[in-house]
Each structure stands twice: as structure tokens, then as C-alpha cells.
């Protein structure tokens with residue numbers, strides 16, 4: 174099959190006009206022709222790009238769509254999630270997960286970094302329609318988190334037994350700096366020192382306040398949950414600067430949200446860690462805190478930026494194109510060439526899947542999406558999966 178379009182993005186950049194992509198029947202890229210071939214390619218309108226990579230999602234929370242009010246700030250948001258997450262039947266939850274998964278496929282997403290607290294998503298992984306890295310999330314803010322960790326190992330090992338044509342990977346990760354103690358960080362670190370770590374990072378101002386001086390909204394949250402935090406000694410430094418001392422630098426790190434990450438922390442992480450990815454979830458930030466991270470600063474510090482949707486508890490849809498459109502709306506100076514690289518190749522690198530998806534390169538099978546409306550002001554761009 175031969176295809177072409179007025180504009181083709183290969184996951185890194187725009188390809189020269191007239192480029193023709195040759196694909197095998199299963200979607201594998203066979204060749205990229207710089208000039209017109211003798212074959213008559215199918216010409217698509219709009220833009221063609223590799224399939225999208227959603228670096229941060231929680232399919233497990235799909236039943237909470239529309240349940241949590243917007244713009245409450247993170248602490249009330251988390252209290253709402255905990256209050257409402259179990260008030261649904263297993264059938265309702267399963268139906269919502271399947272609907273959300275199918276919507277992601279329709280939105281051109283080919284690989285996902287999915288946060289999971291249970292084995293509820295095993296059936297979606299088994300459908301063999303998307304590449305998965307399941308991040309098995311641990312929560313435990315106490316000095317003896319053995320039970321929480323052992324449960325995560327069980328979930329991890331159940332996932333590890335699954336096989337499919339698509340990649341099914343998994344690793345054990347911390348939820349957030351305010352919900353994981355030093356003891357639990359160290360257990361996660363020891364599990365496998367080269368496993369990718371994904372962590373909700375500096376999503377609220379209160380997080381650094383707690384690490385620096387042990388005051389503010391995080392302390393209120395912990396106390397409202399009946400958690401005794403007497404063991405916690407403030408470090409006088411930000412959360413990121415503190416917990417990185419508890420983890421080996423050999424992990425690839427995906428820092429998610431970074432809504433309140435200062436430049437000094439970005440520079441420190443970039444300098445001390447061989448593999449760092451900064452995952453933006455702009456629609457969730459706008460939903461919860463009604464603000465965005467300092468994206469220009471991340472770019473100035475040469476951060477590798479990728480994109481996630483977070484869950485339907487804090488988003489109206491699971492669509493990487495909608496996340497890119499929100500960034501573009503708030504930062505018109507960030508062009509589509511850059512945004513498309515964040516949503517494809519950079520995301521694939523963050524999930525260690527750049528060998529199979531994320532870019533239009535010979536031998537890969539990245540899926541191909543057709544995009545409309547990127548350059549029409551005031552319209553919402555649309556995506557169709559064509560391969």
C-alpha cells in the first residue's frame with residue numbers, strides 16, 4: 174500500500190512535500206519514498222502522523238467521568254476521588270473501562286502508560302489491540318509499608334504472565350511524594366533498578382510546602398485520612414530533590430504533571446538522571462487546578478516532553494490530540510511540528526517503545542492517523558485512525 178498527504182509528520186518533523194509512505198498489509202513501514210513512485214499512492218487530505226502515545230492514563234478510574242467537580246484544587250479533588258471511586262458496581266466499572274479503551278483506539282492512540290492499582294485492566298491488555306506499560310501504583314505513607322508493597326508485587330506478577338502480539342509491560346511505581354514514604358520508595362527502587370518509574374510530581378503547591386516545612390494542605394489531607402505522619406521529617410528541600418535521593422538514577426523517570434516544578438528542580442533532574450521525561454496532562458491540570466505547568470521553561474531546559482490524558486475523573490476525554498490542542502490554544506507559539514513529536518516519538522521513548530511505535534520509520538508499525546483542522550482557528554481538530 175502506498176499513501177501520501179499534503180503534510181506528513183514522521184514523529185520527529187515534517188517530511189518533505191511529495192513523500193510517499195509504503196506499507197505492508199499489516200501496517201509495517203516498508204519504505205519511505207522521497208519522490209513520486211510509479212505506484213499511484215492513496216492521497217489523504219489534512220495531515221498524516223504516527224499513532225499517538227498516551228504516557229499517563231488511569232483506565233481503572235473510567236467510571237468516574239463527570240463525577241468530580243472542576244477547579245477544586247488537588248486536595249479536595251483527591252478527597253472526592255476517594256469518596257466516590259467505590260460507589261459503582263463491577264459491571265458499571267467494567268463497561269466504563271471498555272468504553273474508554275475503545276475511545277482511545279478511535280482517538281488514534283496505539284500505546285498507553287496505564288496507572289493501575291488492581292488487575293482490573295487485564296482483560297483490556299488481553300484484547301491485544303494496544304501496547305501497554307502498566308504502572309502498578311503503590312500508596313503507603315508509613316514506616317512499614319511491606320503489605321502495600323507485597324500487594325503491588327502480586328499485581329505486577331499477574332500482569333507479567335500475560336502475553337500478546339502487542340507489548341505488555343509492567344513496573345511497580347510510587348503514586349506521589351505525599352502518599353509514599355521513604356521506606357516504600359526504597360522498596361520500589363530495589364524491585365528492579367532499571368524499571369521505568371512514573372510518578373505524579375509536584376501537581377500541587379502544597380506538596381513542596383509539606384516537604385520543606387511539613388505544613389499546609391498535604392498535612393490537612395493526611396490527617397483527614399487518619400494517617401499519622403509523626404515519622405516524617407521535613408527535608409527543607411522540594412519533594413523532587415528529596416525523593417530522588419531515595420531512588421537509583423538507573424531508572425528511566427517519567428515525571429507527570431509538574432504543575433509547580435521550579436526551574437532549579439528541572440535542571441537538577443536533567444543533570445543527575447540519564448533518562449528523564451516530563452509528561453504533561455494539560456486538560457487534567459485545567460480540570461483540577463485550572464492552571465498549566467511552565468511549559469516554556471521545560472523547553473528552555475531541554476526537557477524531553479511527552480503527553481498523557483490522566484483519567485476520566487479529571488478529563489472529559491482520553492485523547493492526545495485534544496491535549497495538544499489545549500497546549501496550542503494556551504501557547505500558540507508552540508507549533509504543531511513540536512506538539513506532534515511530543516505526542517508520538519517522545520511518548521514512545523518515555524515508555525521505552527520507540528523501537529516499535531512513535532515514528533514513521535522502516536521496520537516499525539506505528540499506526541497512521543489522519544488529522545484535520547490543525548490550522549483552522551477556532552475549530553477543534555479531529556483524528557481518524559487510517560492504519
Ligand SMILES: [Zn+2]
Pocket residue numbers: 229230231288373483484
Ligand atoms: Zn494520574
